[in-house]
Amino acid sequence: MTTFVLYLALVLAALTGSAAAQNYPSRPITLIIPGPPGGPGDMVGRVLIERMKASLGQPLVMENVAGANGTLATARAVRAAPDGYTLLLGNWNSQVGASAVYPVTYDVLADLEPIAMATFSRLWLVGRAAFPPNNVAELIAWMKANPGKASVATVGQGSASHICGVYFQNATGTQFQFVFYRGGAPAYQDLVAGHIDLMCAERSATVEHLRAGKIKAFGLLAEKRWAAAPEVPTMEESGVPGAHIPWLQGFWAPKGTPRDIIAKLNAAVAEALADPAVHQRLTDFGLDVAPDNERTPEALRAFQAAETEKWWPVIKAAGARPE
Structure with missing residues (x-):
């Protein structure tokens, strides 16, 4: 009897989760931006949220959380309920570099669910x-x-x-x-x-x-000059090979967010980035839109892990300490 009750509870939980995912979203979504207003996250967020609203049927409301190089914003997302109503528009600082320096209470690679890569910059x-x-x-x-x-x-x-x-x-x-x-x-x-x-x-x-x-x-700091400012040489051309840090921006959700919801959000990001008007606005800002094969949750997870493995030793060797 106990086994049956447990089985029934699991089935009901699965059905409830599936129903919640099917009805998602039914209210506005909070999008956390790691940094104060006016930064790169604001620019990308404001372009994407309007187009994503059309796909999801609910508005995304940006919430700027500045301080500690993005770790405060990331911690806020980690603590949120895993229901798809709190997302993080993270970047290289918040999702790669910062947790090599700050004594965070989360695992940046394990405690968030990647949704989709959005843009790269230099x-x-x-x-x-x-x-x-x-x-x-x-x-x-x-x-x-x-x-x-x-x-x-x-x-x-x-x-x-x-x-x-x-x-x-x-x-x-x-x-x-x-x-x-x-x-x-x-x-x-x-x-x-x-x-x-x-x-x-x-x-x-x-x-x-x-x-x-x-x-x-x-x-x-790139392998080639930028078409929007072709007069600016690369550091290599100037005799100083560059670090080539790909300054990414992407979407994450709290760990445990249902896969159906992650899939819906990934599709909304993909639709937004595929919109010619959105693509042009991001390009005008100087951003490279992530190609199709790099927009999956798996691709974002792999990219973040590779960047962490590459740069954490450099950051620690530099003696970086929380200010």
């Missing part, structure tokens, strides 16, 4: 408009003549911008001061205002400042 080394050097060679010479005097913005310890800066120091034998920010947007503001000298910035979030002449670009 970093480039940019500086305030009035900074004396105009190319990488001049920058290295200036830094060697003025050791430790340049200020370099970074979005937290262990972030892509931080590791890019560490890499540049090691590759060129230069020294400078890191200044840590809670998010990209305030760092970009200080760079444009001339309060900070340099930053390894995400290109899509800063390209308009470059076009307006508010900042200057020294080199792109």
Whole structure:
């Protein structure tokens, strides 16, 4: 009798879960953005949520959670109910680099369910408009003549911008001061205002400042030049091989979210990215839309694991510590 009751309970739970997935979503969905308003996550989120609303039949409401290089936002998603109503639009910082530095209470690879990769971008080394050097060679010479005097913005310890800066120091034998920010947007503001000298910035979030002449670009950390700013050389061309950090953005859900719901969300992301208008807007921002074969949950899980294996030793060797 006990076995039968247990079996019946399991069957009812499965039927209930299946019904919930079939009716999903029946109310608005919260999309957590790791960072303050105005950053790269905002740009991608605002483009995608309108198109996903059309697919899902419910709005997605963005919630910005800044601090600790995205770990606060990730922790918020980990703690949420696994019902598909709280999602995370994570990035390289929050899903790869940060948990190598911060004493988090979760396993970044195991405690979230990957849904879909959305976009990739690249970093480039940019500086305030009035900074004396105009190319990488001049920058290295200036830094060697003025050791430790340049200020370099970074979005937290262990972030892509931080590791890019560490890499540049090691590759060129230069020294400078890191200044840590809670998010990209305030760092970009200080760079444009001339309060900070340099930053390894995400290109899509800063390209308009470059076009307006508010900042200057020294080199792109990529294998080839970017068609949207072909005048900016790669770091290889400038004699400094780049770190080539692929700055990803993708969707995750709390661990235990039903597979049917993950599949619905994956389909909604895929439909949004396949929309020509959405694709064009993301491309105009300077982002590369993830190709079809990299949008599956399995592909996102594998990519995140590979990036973690590659960069955690570099981050730890840099001595990154929570600020």
